Amino acid sequence: MADKTTIIVQSGDMDKLYSALIVSNGSLAMGMEVSLYFTFWGLLRLKKGGLEKGPLSKMHFLGLGKKMMLGRMKKNNVASLERLMADFKELGGKIIACEMTMDIMGLKRSDLIEDIIDDYGAVGTYIQEARQSAITLFI
Template sequence: MTDKATLIVHSGDMDKIYSAFIIGNGALSMGMDVSMYFTFWGLERLKKGELEEGNLSRKNLMGLGKWMIKRKMDSANVASLEELMQDFVELGGKILACDMTMEIMGLEKEDLRDEVISEYCAVGTYIKEAKESDITLFI
């Protein structure tokens, strides 16, 4: 039986999205099955052109904090969110989009990056994934 990790990606903050993909890719590289359930503000990052749009969760300083962190990440050769997401999908990670959040926020499938989404689903799918998981995280 393969180890499994399930992450709820609730926040759309840039640093938290980075954390989710870094943890997800780390778990995949260790041979785990990984699914990420994107809901509420996290789901906003799956909108076309919105992956990199989130602010920092702290010390955003009207965008200056994000700019400074991105410069430091660039100089440290940290992969972009786009690269991390593509790696996650290519390594077999599953991205689940909460259809209830889509309805609440007025989102259609056409608004989202369908090419990276494994499934549009309800909370029951997340519960099933989490129940089968060794690790569950709320980000």
């Protein structure tokens, strides 16, 4: 089994996307390979302008919870999702967009941030990545 982490990013919630990127960047920093397979609401975060748009999974309160959380994160020097994604790509992380989800949600490749996506695939693409991984997560 390879020294690799593969994560299904199914949720588009801000806090869950933070979790996926923080674990991914930690894995990359420890010398592991990392693949993120974006599907369903997670894939919506890869739309142009969509990375920072997700709600909190809990205590969203019509956006007030997210605003409070972002304020606390800024106060504690937590990197933005855009910065974490840029770091992920700079460290060699791989992003896969689910083609089935694109079809279901009526998305075209041109709707997505194409320069960060490494591959487009279906469940078989994810399985191939996961079967070569020491760590697999579903977020």
